Amino acid sequence: MKQTEMTKNNAVLPRHNRKVLLDFLGSMNLAVTLLVMLSIASVIGTVLQQNQTTQDYIIKFGPFWSDVFNALGLFHVYGAAWFVLVLLFLLLSTSVCVTRNTPGFLKDMKQFSEKLSLNALKHQPNQQSFQTDNPPEAEIAHAQAVLTANGYKTKVHQKEDGSVTVAGLKGRWNRLGYFFTHVSIIVICIGGLLDSNLLLKYRELTGDLVPETRSVSLKEIPQTAWMGPENLSFRGTVNVPEGQKSDVLFLPYENGYLVQKLPFTIEVKDFRIEYYDTGMPKSYESDLILTSPELDEPIVKTIAVNHPLYYKNYAIYQSSFGDGGSLLKLKVHPLLSPFENPLSLETAVNKVEPLKTPVGKFRVELNDFRLFNMVPTTEEERAETGKKFHNNGPSMIFKVRNEQGKAWEYDNYMQPSLQEGRWFFMTGVRTSNAEPFRYLFIPADANRKKARFFKLLALINNPVEANKVFRQSFPKTEDIADNTYELQIKLMQQLLTLFRAKGFEGISEFVNKNVPEAEREKVSDYYFSQTSFALQSLYMDVLKQEGRPITDDQDITDFDKTWFEDALNAYNGLSHYGPPMYFELESFKQIQSTGLQITKSPGKDVVYFGSAMLIIGVFFMFYVRQKRIWVHIQKSSEKDESESPSSEITVAGKDNKPLPETEKEFAAMVEQIRQPIQNP
Amino acid sequence: MQTETMTPQHSAANQRRGKFTLRDLGWALFVIIGSLLAWNEYGANMDVYEDAILAGSAIGLIWLGRFWPSFQPATVVVTLLSVLAIYTYASHGNAFSANEQAFFLKYLISSQSAIMWMNALFILAMITYFLALYQKSEFTGKVATAMVWSAAVFGLVGMMVRWRESYLINVDYGHIPVSSLYEVFILFVVLTALIYLYYEQKYKTKTLGGFVMLVISAAVGFILWYTFDREAHVIQPLVPALKSWWMKIHVPANFIGYGTFSIAAMVGLAYLITAKVAEKNPDSGFVKRMPSLELMDDLMYKNIALGFAFFTIATVLGAMWAAEAWGGYWSWDPKETWALIVWLNYAAWLHIRMSKGWRGKPMAWWALIGLLVTTFAFLGVNMFLSGLHSYGEL
Numbered sequence A: 001m002k003q004t005e006m007t008k009n010n011a012v013l014p015r016h017n018r019k020v021l022l023d024f025l026g027s028m029n030l031a032v033t034l035l036v037m038l039s040i041a042s043v044i045g046t047v048l049q050q051n052q053t054t055q056d057y058i059i060k061f062g063p064f065w066s067d068v069f070n071a072l073g074l075f076h077v078y079g080a081a082w083f084v085l086v087l088l089f090l091l092l093s094t095s096v097c098v099t100r101n102t103p104g105f106l107k108d109m110k111q112f113s114e115k116l117s118l119n120a121l122k123h124q125p126n127q128q129s130f131q132t133d134n135p136p137e138a139e140i141a142h143a144q145a146v147l148t149a150n151g152y153k154t155k156v157h158q159k160e161d162g163s164v165t166v167a168g169l170k171g172r173w174n175r176l177g178y179f180f181t182h183v184s185i186i187v188i189c190i191g192g193l194l195d196s197n198l199l200l201k202y203r204e205l206t207g208d209l210v211p212e213t214r215s216v217s218l219k220e221i222p223q224t225a226w227m228g229p230e231n232l233s234f235r236g237t238v239n240v241p242e243g244q245k246s247d248v249l250f251l252p253y254e255n256g257y258l259v260q261k262l263p264f265t266i267e268v269k270d271f272r273i274e275y276y277d278t279g280m281p282k283s284y285e286s287d288l289i290l291t292s293p294e295l296d297e298p299i300v301k302t303i304a305v306n307h308p309l310y311y312k313n314y315a316i317y318q319s320s321f322g323d324g325g326s327l328l329k330l331k332v333h334p335l336l337s338p339f340e341n342p343l344s345l346e347t348a349v350n351k352v353e354p355l356k357t358p359v360g361k362f363r364v365e366l367n368d369f370r371l372f373n374m375v376p377t378t379e380e381e382r383a384e385t386g387k388k389f390h391n392n393g394p395s396m397i398f399k400v401r402n403e404q405g406k407a408w409e410y411d412n413y414m415q416p417s418l419q420e421g422r423w424f425f426m427t428g429v430r431t432s433n434a435e436p437f438r439y440l441f442i443p444a445d446a447n448r449k450k451a452r453f454f455k456l457l458a459l460i461n462n463p464v465e466a467n468k469v470f471r472q473s474f475p476k477t478e479d480i481a482d483n484t485y486e487l488q489i490k491l492m493q494q495l496l497t498l499f500r501a502k503g504f505e506g507i508s509e510f511v512n513k514n515v516p517e518a519e520r521e522k523v524s525d526y527y528f529s530q531t532s533f534a535l536q537s538l539y540m541d542v543l544k545q546e547g548r549p550i551t552d553d554q555d556i557t558d559f560d561k562t563w564f565e566d567a568l569n570a571y572n573g574l575s576h577y578g579p580p581m582y583f584e585l586e587s588f589k590q591i592q593s594t595g596l597q598i599t600k601s602p603g604k605d606v607v608y609f610g611s612a613m614l615i616i617g618v619f620f621m622f623y624v625r626q627k628r629i630w631v632h633i634q635k636s637s638e639k640d641e642s643e644s645p646s647s648e649i650t651v652a653g654k655d656n657k658p659l660p661e662t663e664k665e666f667a668a669m670v671e672q673i674r675q676p677i678q679n680p
Numbered sequence B: 001m002q003t004e005t006m007t008p009q010h011s012a013a014n015q016r017r018g019k020f021t022l023r024d025l026g027w028a029l030f031v032i033i034g035s036l037l038a039w040n041e042y043g044a045n046m047d048v049y050e051d052a053i054l055a056g057s058a059i060g061l062i063w064l065g066r067f068w069p070s071f072q073p074a075t076v077v078v079t080l081l082s083v084l085a086i087y088t089y090a091s092h093g094n095a096f097s098a099n100e101q102a103f104f105l106k107y108l109i110s111s112q113s114a115i116m117w118m119n120a121l122f123i124l125a126m127i128t129y130f131l132a133l134y135q136k137s138e139f140t141g142k143v144a145t146a147m148v149w150s151a152a153v154f155g156l157v158g159m160m161v162r163w164r165e166s167y168l169i170n171v172d173y174g175h176i177p178v179s180s181l182y183e184v185f186i187l188f189v190v191l192t193a194l195i196y197l198y199y200e201q202k203y204k205t206k207t208l209g210g211f212v213m214l215v216i217s218a219a220v221g222f223i224l225w226y227t228f229d230r231e232a233h234v235i236q237p238l239v240p241a242l243k244s245w246w247m248k249i250h251v252p253a254n255f256i257g258y259g260t261f262s263i264a265a266m267v268g269l270a271y272l273i274t275a276k277v278a279e280k281n282p283d284s285g286f287v288k289r290m291p292s293l294e295l296m297d298d299l300m301y302k303n304i305a306l307g308f309a310f311f312t313i314a315t316v317l318g319a320m321w322a323a324e325a326w327g328g329y330w331s332w333d334p335k336e337t338w339a340l341i342v343w344l345n346y347a348a349w350l351h352i353r354m355s356k357g358w359r360g361k362p363m364a365w366w367a368l369i370g371l372l373v374t375t376f377a378f379l380g381v382n383m384f385l386s387g388l389h390s391y392g393e394l
């Protein structure tokens, strides 16, 4: 029933309906509404961070609102269906508008409207009538001359009643301005759509395409996430290590990515970064070789930021850089071992190394290597060197993960850096990405090495050796009873063990636990002095092993004194350092990788063409004013035939966009037409 | 009403048009010789695009000087002062530290001093304009105009000299000073002042000066804070993404847009105040002294039209640059997106004016709100949103 009614209605009113629809589509109200909607969508898109992980959104907005926002497509505004719909409507609306207005405007451009009746002229926005003493013929020529001199094109029309209208038209290009600007919007939208992922969306809807979300090797990625040459437009990135090639590209797509097969192969010969003296990067460059079956000779080119390589309709950009698997030679120092027996390890960035140690099994994930680490200089340093930054040298970033999965992340520097006049090897540690690294400063010995540090550490860890040293440097004297002496040595041993396990903090804890409150202060003072004493004697022993005859305090240089203090600080911090291992970077061979961005953008030239039209159109529209002047010339009727002929003149003017100056200009024109004719 | 205040100089323009006077010839020669000398001196550092930009600027300058003759003497003074500064640096062994030793540089025309003079003069000009409005004094108004001219000249000198200084500090750092937030603020105040001066001269609207100087003084306040609190005036090298000749045209085109939109907003403000006062007391002296509402409405339109045209160019150039630097002409980066919002906003403004024939108050309000949108695109994006355009984070 209902359906028939409706079809009937449609049949009766199709024309009317279509006209209403077209009126609506081509209306300025709709256009402005769409512009405002686009603006609001764009505001949302910038204020709400786009394309983050679901996790991040839940943390920010809570589960409820992040669901709502997600359903509204607010996390991918520019790809949301409603946003594309607004764009399509804008396209439609502008097209309707252009089709409707253009014929009229074209007519308006060509027409001089020279046939308008005198009455119609008198109803123009500007008009004025006067008489002159010249014959109409002279006035016609004069009017034409004045109009031409002012840049008008003219057309003369002889009316049946003998009067003549000289019609002038200027700035007809203004109307083209409208055409150009509005067609350009359509052209730009079409270009944009060509480069959009509409096709991918469609294929995803049909189940043809499933983006990959895991990070796995290429071989494991199913065919449903691969794109071939049928993909008209794309923009993706790929990291290629120096000396290697790639013929695929990764396209970020929704929460995962797609793999794009390329019709050519890119080989990266070399990647270079240059720095300013401030430590800021100055330039990134990659030497590329592009080979393709279609090319007789490979293309060899160096690309840099702002200097891409164009090949057919592909463009290859320098977009980022990273480590491409630098070779690293490491020494793993056990931190609890009573002997110095570091383990050598040859590995590379991006590798994972299993590590079996007496304290458990670990996995070492080598994440990154940095050749330069630029840090701001201190005020004194700046005064001295004039540099605002200095280079702390290479560092490596890696994670050590235990069997339970807990990970510690480290940032270890290879070379010592100067801090307050002393040299330290810095090693940073953290247990979560959210924290900054906490740095441990390992003091460099006189040779700028870590040898002394590990030697002393091994001695501290070695109860047997320590025992010997204590007895040597603290021999039993007559006035001490045997068991007092033994107790004393044992105390020093125990304190040392406490110190090694938890630093000075461990000793305080021990006192707090085992000593009644009243005596705590006294006891802990005593314990601390005993600990220092124990450590000092071990240190003296190390110094002696280095070949320094030390008999009393005077023999210890200032350097050695501060070194000891710094070392104690470092040992003290070891308890918070994670698994008891220190990874020393012995040597490396840097292999960088360059981050290339490759695009295929068939819409680009369309968009550029549209943009050029837009600019030209805007200038025509604003800076070419379309103006009309009519000069209607009639033989004066009142005068006698005998007298010399005179004319009655009506000047009318119309500006299609009246401005305040329109009237003035019109008055000036009238004045020029009225002026006596020079050579009648 | 006061139609006589807006006598356009059309008859004069018409007479001049076509005729190439001796002065025009001198001006053209000045620009051509100056450009050739500059090219001779610095051409070795320029690529073919930059050669084209120099040639284009020379042609543009010749045109601008003919279109607006008052711009000629200002250009000559800017040139002479800049050359003097460059020469003084050269005679001190091209050491940047000369800006602390040489008298001229230290007190007048090292970029830092010139910019400080500019700042002071803009603030004084604002006060003087309002004083002129209050005193009904034509002379005071002329003094204010002279101050704006001097401030603009100092600003331009500051920019030219800063350009040279960036090379003196370190050849590697050298760049045109339109790359950091500090530098573009100077560009902004100078361009706004110059565009305002043009309209002031053409439509005899000195009483609007104070209002326009409001926005300029606010920007000057920002420059001062940015200098003293953040040391933003220190010349920094460019990040690789900005090392491109595109910057030389993209940024100035943008700032012509920002400048005109700001002027439109301030004229809108003046409009709203004048309309309000006129409602209460149509015979008030203030209303008589202000330009006619009709003229102010038209000025808003003219500024927004000019700004829209340049903003269109700037956005298109930006897209083309983005295509070359980031690999895509449009990435919905916050700065890009806000440029689009600004553009759409003024497109809607122009449409409503065109089609619905809206004039006056609502359009003045809209122009004022438009300034908020523009300011957010200019500053807010850098402060609150992160993206690829991270050249001037606060």
Ligand code: HEM
Residues within 6 Å of the ligand: A026, A027, A028, A029, A031, A035, A090, A093, A094, A095, A097, A098, A101, A174, A175, A178, A181, A182, A185, A621, A622, B347, B350, B351, B354
């Ligand atoms: C993104 C979409 C659009 C943009 C950016 C745009 C831009 C512009 C601009 C800047 C003007 C100049 C106004 C002036 O002369 O002061 C204009 C004029 C005009 N627009 Fe649009 N427009 C768009 C869509 C539309 C649509 C959909 C219509 C259909 C109703 C339309 C109809 C007109 C008309 C009739 C004019 C006046 C032309 C004249 O008389 O010179 N525009 N447009």
